[in-house]
Amino acid sequence: MTSQQDIHTPEFLTGDEFSIPTFRLLKQDGSLFEGATAPELDRDQALRIYQAMVTTRVLDERMMAAQRQGRLSFYMQCTGEEAAVIGATAALEDADMIMAQYREQGALVYRGFTYDEFMNQLFGNELDYGKGRQMPIHYGSRKLHYMTISSPLATQIPQAAGYAYGQKLAGEGHCTITFFGEGAASEGDFHAALNMASVHEVPVIFFCRNNGYAISTPSIEQFAADGIAPRAYGYRMHVIRVDGNDILAVLAATRAARRIAVEHNKPVLIEAMTYRLAAHSSSDDPSGYRSKKEEEAWREKDPLLRMRLWLIAHEWWSEEQEKALQEELRREVLETMKRAEKRPPPPLDSLVTDVYADVTPALQRQLDRLKTHIRQYPDSYPRGASSLDPDVAVGDDAATEGDA
């Protein structure tokens, strides 16, 4: 269906004739903008959100430090983007599906993934639901409806459209949210996903964290347009741009998006304007491609501080509570980290399980040969050898627990 209007002189459009505003509710000092109304939010949920933000921040700080100490091979922080990720998650029902990119640990925290669960994945030990197969930060939880992270970028976006199509057919009123960066949105899978979702009318929320960078590539070298939001026009999709550091705006926007998705089976695109305050990952050093000044400017827009000021103004939170929470969390991180580090690796068999539903005979032969070899050189394969000793061998409660 195309519009019917005619013109008789060749005028080109570029989209500059309209612009996409940013939805904001909360000022950095914790007060609302004039004309703004906070979304409905009781004390319990407000604190659940805020505590998830702090829990995420503390985890990130401590684990990055652990990585620097050589205790962990790799880490990625959500720092600066907690409001975007947690605000969106808080707007959903807990049974809605989350298909994230990798910087969305806040969503898991909000849903109740414990520090122990994080640590088991980060250290790839026998209790890691992923059985120590993926790099740190590739979390997943079936019970929390959080799809295991996959490193190839943007692949989860069309998958989210498909998942949501299945939810629509199932008719239980659930939807899917998929998070991705403004960099990942350049992939072909992004275009495929948005187009298919709008043609097939699926209840999916495409949530773009526009944090300004894809590793070292600034968004100005990623696209020439006014962010990601105007792409929605190409699919006649509902779209909103929101201040990603404004927890109330993110919450309100995502709640409204969820309504459009679930009640009308229409996909929605949300572009959250935010900033990756930390390095891309523990392997990265941003000083080569951006200024401290730019970082500082954004540090002043810290989403945690903004929400804290709002909570304090409501007398739902205090500096003392803040201090106590931070201390408790720091202690908990260290304790759980120590526990997780000490746990044995997954058993040798986990090398060949889950390739297929059942281990094929050929794979079983490969495993048997490997066992023979390791028995010959146990000292050269301390991890593999440990599970060959029957005393050390572990069951697979890991998978069972995650499944629960």
Add this chain to the structure above:
Amino acid sequence: MTSQQDIHTPEFLTGDEFSIPTFRLLKQDGSLFEGATAPELDRDQALRIYQAMVTTRVLDERMMAAQRQGRLSFYMQCTGEEAAVIGATAALEDADMIMAQYREQGALVYRGFTYDEFMNQLFGNELDYGKGRQMPIHYGSRKLHYMTISSPLATQIPQAAGYAYGQKLAGEGHCTITFFGEGAASEGDFHAALNMASVHEVPVIFFCRNNGYAISTPSIEQFAADGIAPRAYGYRMHVIRVDGNDILAVLAATRAARRIAVEHNKPVLIEAMTYRLAAHSSSDDPSGYRSKKEEEAWREKDPLLRMRLWLIAHEWWSEEQEKALQEELRREVLETMKRAEKRPPPPLDSLVTDVYADVTPALQRQLDRLKTHIRQYPDSYPRGASSLDPDVAVGDDAATEGDA
């Protein structure tokens, strides 16, 4: 760079608030719309354009008939879309690069590809520049700056962006046009191409033939939006929608687009609204998925008729000239077809040349073994055997000619 405006209530946009008009100049009766001005066009170019349209139409009609008679394995018609393809080509310089999808034989006709050249490709004979390797309609011409057609859809779109980037660096003032269907525009390569072209500011024209169908799939099942044009907003790219059956509008729009591309190194998207009057290909039967009535409605918008009426109004053309041209062309098609059919196939060596710049030793061994085998069973491989006989063996003037 994103817009600066703020809002404090969560309002979603869908792009419905603006619409993309269609640029039209010529009415079906051959007169101009009120307020319309025809682009500069002298008699010579007008006739070159029109004759290319008729030449294409006659070729298509005859070759489809030949296919029906079993003389040809496969064919695809441009019918109904001649104004879009030839109008765009006529707006370019002849040295600009064309990277087409497959339904753009009109562009080749306009640039002077002869019936003989068409036939050699269609029959995959020894003179086919492509050496009989691709299915009918996969034309290419180096001297006419027309990239050899490739069946996988949309792959040429990012290639066109790259080609144009090379032209920009070369600084000779050339640009690239790439044609594609509204179906192919669903591929990931489309998104990649438009984004890269706008970020890297390349002189490329993306010309979408929105002909309503991708084989059996109507555009309403291809995308939910107002055509392809609004996608340009996602890349802040210049865009225009044009009546694809209106030769003057296509010409004017593409000339203007070329100026933007070449003078400002900015990519442009053109969406030409047209209709695939014939079946998708000789393998297709549209009666299963669309109505005769719909086809008839579009047949009345025939782009050839529209231009003919305009030419006749200018007294640049007459019904007698029309008749003579048609007859001459029909005769020529049949003559060249007969010649091409009779020509021998490409030599057996062409099976292994051009895989690499030089035939590898391993491939040479494979060819030698094949020759031995064919000598043993010459009757089972009449085509291969024919070039083993030194009297029949042909040189490779084909390639040399195409290169010229």
Add this chain to the structure above:
Amino acid sequence: MPTMNMLQAINNALDIAMAEDEKVLCFGEDVGIFGGVFRATSHLQEKYGRARCFNTPLVEQGIIGFANGLAAQGSVPVAEIQFADYIFPAFDQIVNETAKFRYRSGDLFNVGGLTIRAPYGGGISGGLYHSQSPEAYFAHTPGLKVVIPRNPYQAKGLLLSAIRDPDPVLFFEPKRLYRASTGEVPEEDYQLPIGEAEVTREGSDITVLGWGAQMEVIERAVALAEKEGISCEVIDLRSILPWDEDTVAESVLKTGRLLITHEAPLTGGFAGEIAATIAERCFLYLESPISRVTGLDTPFPLTLEKEYLPDHLKIFEAIKACVAF
């Protein structure tokens, strides 16, 4: 028992699977009202509605991405790729996602419900892009299953197994046989095993192994060889991944000779894998080098397609050469 061609058998299998389980969905380019360009999905939209059988936009990476998501959710998608030559835009979704979904999540999530159907192979004047046999690309990818039927009976039974298999299956259909191959096919539901080869003819001098459309070519070659007194054992591999080493090895231990044929180019083709494995397992029993009769190491040609293809004459000559070694 009714006679069906391969398309009818496939259509019938889809029909049975959709009737039985409402979680089964069929989609892809033109599979809706049109029933697919080859008509494998004819009437399914009519019968099961647009929600369960539908056209997709023209984007293979999206089709498989969408299908992966559906399968992870618990649906049973049967996605069609219009030609196997056009499966490559979905390569990342298949090899990085489909294949690794279960493993990387420790089986928290899997896409075992997924089946991908695609017509493959030459012999239809399709040139470079309507002729390819890409099975070897996928056979190097643990986590996938790759299945290829040789006739209508096999097509129905294997496709029903593929759809119900707990692992994702790539189902390549020899399009040259779509209408050319006909045979008796039971009306009722039945399954044939995935991962098991079938000995379709017993013999003692040489084992001749293939899959899909090559089985018919092999039969013609073997008929010629038998006339010359060579007794051939013929095996249809059926599953390329995982493949049935034991059946092949057992046969070669008996015959001492092996010929493998496929249409795909020689280098990196799946015959190499089989040859390497069997040469190792049957080292002391091989009486002649394992012979591979395949397409040339070039893209697929058009005018000289007949010359390019590993036809019955090439196989026949190779059989003789093996036996005469």
Add this chain to the structure above:
Amino acid sequence: MPTMNMLQAINNALDIAMAEDEKVLCFGEDVGIFGGVFRATSHLQEKYGRARCFNTPLVEQGIIGFANGLAAQGSVPVAEIQFADYIFPAFDQIVNETAKFRYRSGDLFNVGGLTIRAPYGGGISGGLYHSQSPEAYFAHTPGLKVVIPRNPYQAKGLLLSAIRDPDPVLFFEPKRLYRASTGEVPEEDYQLPIGEAEVTREGSDITVLGWGAQMEVIERAVALAEKEGISCEVIDLRSILPWDEDTVAESVLKTGRLLITHEAPLTGGFAGEIAATIAERCFLYLESPISRVTGLDTPFPLTLEKEYLPDHLKIFEAIKACVAF
């Protein structure tokens, strides 16, 4: 002669190629001012400007599509894919386009100027998606060349050849060796031949064949074997496609034994192709089955990476088994 690590050698080769020919362009994700996530393109943007060395948007299919177009136009693009694991979204542009460009056009057009660089391989705690060795996927694709260097000297000479080669080349760089492998590298321009294997050690009991990072592993295994009195001939294949059958066959005719190792999974890996070819060519000379020491037929793991990899001990044991056969 200066000492360089592999990244420096690669950076140096790119620098030389860009200085010599202004048609040479380097681009990819983060290759601009940042110089690539591994810093292989450090300082190139500074030296040659943003027009010739630049960041691309994050879209591999676009990077290679763009590069194909540039090469067809006559430029000499050197495109970087950040990790070989992320080359799959570009699979269609590579196997259907790059590989077939010249053939399908009868050489009216070609993309011979194209080089695609990508870090590959395991041993860096990368898990499923920062460890893959995808060379076999491409080795089944006529029209491509696939080259893998084993050390800095090889990397520079082979990369310069790849850039100037008249055919498109996939250049996979063993990222485990980026900083770990150092050696003398001439400052000046030089090329090493594509399509030729190199015998890096002569021996008489067994031929041990590999490429890339496995060469260092082979050296450790061979050192153990030599201590037990086994004389090993070691070959670095260097080019996977086209590969140097003659050099390998010649060596095996002499030693009578062959072991091939790669990190990629066994099934469908390129060792299968080599084993099949050499078993055929050297049938009467083989004294033991050709041995393949490879990754397991699973996705690439993390915690148990050491157990998964075909390390020197596994190769050493396999060498002994061959010789004892």
